[in-house]
Amino acid sequence: SQKIEQNSEALNIQEGKTATLTCNYTNYSPAYLQWYRQDPGRGPVFLLLIRENEKEKRKERLKVTFDTTLKQSLFHITASQPADSATYLCALDLSNTGNQFYFGTGTSLTVIP
Amino acid sequence: ETGVTQSPTHLIKTRGQQVTLRCSSQSGHNTVSWYQQALGQGPQFIFQYYREEENGRGNFPPRFSGLQFPNYSSELNVNALELDDSALYLCASSLVGLVYEQFFGPGTRLTVL
Numbered sequence: 579s580q581k582i583e584q585n586s587e588a589l590n591i592q593e594g595k596t597a598t599l600t601c602n603y604t605n606y607s608p609a610y611l612q613w614y615r616q617d618p619g620r621g622p623v624f625l626l627l628i629r630e631n632e633k634e635k636r637k638e639r640l641k642v643t644f645d646t647t648l649k650q651s652l653f654h655i656t657a658s659q660p661a662d663s664a665t666y667l668c669a670l671d672l673s674n675t676g677n678q679f680y681f682g683t684g685t686s687l688t689v690i691p
Numbered sequence: 692e693t694g695v696t697q698s699p700t701h702l703i704k705t706r707g708q709q710v711t712l713r714c715s716s717q718s719g720h721n722t723v724s725w726y727q728q729a730l731g732q733g734p735q736f737i738f739q740y741y742r743e744e745e746n747g748r749g750n751f752p753p754r755f756s757g758l759q760f761p762n763y764s765s766e767l768n769v770n771a772l773e774l775d776d777s778a779l780y781l782c783a784s785s786l787v788g789l790v791y792e793q794f795f796g797p798g799t800r801l802t803v804l
Binding site: 680 | 726748783794
């Protein structure tokens, strides 16, 4: 069965440092991988999508890499701020046609001032 | 442009009862997906609707059913509620062709006693 794993422990980092979150998957070869942010009591917010033929994608302070050989995506937040504190989720499209998404359990990030 | 809205915000039911949750998609979006999120877990895909028909389904029993209306609003119905159905139920809307950019609502918190 498909399995998607994210950093199992919560991540605490100092303000200004780079946070790196990991998403590993097995038994699947997704064409797309997404990252979302979720704040307590709210729905996830879409951040970035990366395609299998893209090694890296950037958006402002965010950077995502996608290694289909290692079956891993890394999500980086540079110059982290306390406002970046949230749970970050990665998601795969099991169907590769956009109609069956599978989320990881998420990694809780706390940026300490 | 209005975002995705869900109703009710909270709901308490007893085991065996039936429940209907509602979602209003973001303006212009014609695809809606429903997710179940247990505490401390990532969202689990229930199903997706496009053009008023189910367009993909996750690993949920038939007592989870849905509807999409011509105005792209949607309902999630759950029959014969079980204690394990207690969770945050999220809907997400998107555009065909851009289904990877899902816009989530705030969710409905369902408690089954």
